[in-house]
Amino acid sequence: MNGPFFINGWIGEEASLIFALFIGITFGFFLERAGLGSAKKLAAQFYGTDMTVFKMMFTAIITAMIGLFWFNQFGWLNLELVYLTPTFIAPQIIGGLVFGVGFIVGGYCPGTSCVAGATGSLDGWMNVLGMLTGILVFGEFYPLLESFYNATPMGELTLTDYFNIPFGVMVFILVMVALAGFWASEKIETRLSSKN
Amino acid sequence: MPFLSKEAEPYWNPYLSGIGLGLVLLLTFLVMGRGIGASGAMTSVVATTASVISPHTTAANDFYQGYLGDGTVSPLKDWLVFEVLGVLIGGFLSGLFAGRTRIKIEKGAAITTNRRFQYAFIGGMIMAFGTKLARGCTSGQALTGGALMNVGSWLFMISLFAGAYATAWFVRRLWV
Numbered sequence: 001m002n003g004p005f006f007i008n009g010w011i012g013e014e015a016s017l018i019f020a021l022f023i024g025i026t027f028g029f030f031l032e033r034a035g036l037g038s039a040k041k042l043a044a045q046f047y048g049t050d051m052t053v054f055k056m057m058f059t060a061i062i063t064a065m066i067g068l069f070w071f072n073q074f075g076w077l078n079l080e081l082v083y084l085t086p087t088f089i090a091p092q093i094i095g096g097l098v099f100g101v102g103f104i105v106g107g108y109c110p111g112t113s114c115v116a117g118a119t120g121s122l123d124g125w126m127n128v129l130g131m132l133t134g135i136l137v138f139g140e141f142y143p144l145l146e147s148f149y150n151a152t153p154m155g156e157l158t159l160t161d162y163f164n165i166p167f168g169v170m171v172f173i174l175v176m177v178a179l180a181g182f183w184a185s186e187k188i189e190t191r192l193s194s195k196n
Numbered sequence: 197m198p199f200l201s202k203e204a205e206p207y208w209n210p211y212l213s214g215i216g217l218g219l220v221l222l223l224t225f226l227v228m229g230r231g232i233g234a235s236g237a238m239t240s241v242v243a244t245t246a247s248v249i250s251p252h253t254t255a256a257n258d259f260y261q262g263y264l265g266d267g268t269v270s271p272l273k274d275w276l277v278f279e280v281l282g283v284l285i286g287g288f289l290s291g292l293f294a295g296r297t298r299i300k301i302e303k304g305a306a307i308t309t310n311r312r313f314q315y316a317f318i319g320g321m322i323m324a325f326g327t328k329l330a331r332g333c334t335s336g337q338a339l340t341g342g343a344l345m346n347v348g349s350w351l352f353m354i355s356l357f358a359g360a361y362a363t364a365w366f367v368r369r370l371w372v
Contacts, residue, residue: 004229017278024282026220027232032290034213039302043371046364055210063218064343083230085331085341087348095330096352099323100359106319109334111234115287119297123316130320135242138328142259159345
């Protein structure tokens, strides 16, 4: 029984939706547990007083990445079948910058605004409303944005392909980068929190 | 229920919560061959609403069409829509068990509630725009693509931190 189970036909459409609900519940649960349903805690990342966003995000990324590496090694999961969002350099860099501005102005990202709303934050629901409106604006202006949206296409591209280094080495490098980031986060947090 | 009135519990350790989230993400890859998301579900809701209000313009719009499917099933019967419903349930339950689910408004001490609502709304609009340009958010791009070592996702992630850090000083009165 090899993964991905859904793509290989081991589970059907209905079961996949029940699984989606289960995954969502655990996802929302862990976000809330770590405090990422709180706008003040999320915003504190960008003032250096609480680096939970970075710590949790990068721990999750390297945990899943190491898991993917071993699943692939053992032949449990065919990574060729896992969906990879195609790279479009310019819109993804500009989109990221715009997203960052919205994040610090609104205090949430899409997933965390849902968690905030679910735990009773009215500002979380305002953020969700703003996002739905923003998506509508994007959709209505899409004909004008289409050429930039599709600019600088690189196709499905991973860091291992791009730098042409082995999968395991790339995992090792990114884990080291994350560990250095955690060490720096702890330092910055201690310094800036004691100042206040 | 006694836990409704109790004091809010401390948050869990961010690294342990991160490992939990990482394992959830890994399981999603193994079972579904895709990662998690959030903004995609909101786009399905918007595309569905737009198609009900003005079916002709949405039919001619490739962006909406990508979320509406071939019309044989409801576009809301979608993996991400179910996942985000789960996020709402999971967040609600976690907050409830920890004494944190209650009606509240989170804001810095220096601004009024009205102001906070305005900025939450505007921030959401800006963020949605960035998300759509980048083909994903912190869940679908940063977490999912980050773990898959997707070049575009890493560019998005670095840019989002850069954008937020560059803006933080100008909006500090919202938070500090």
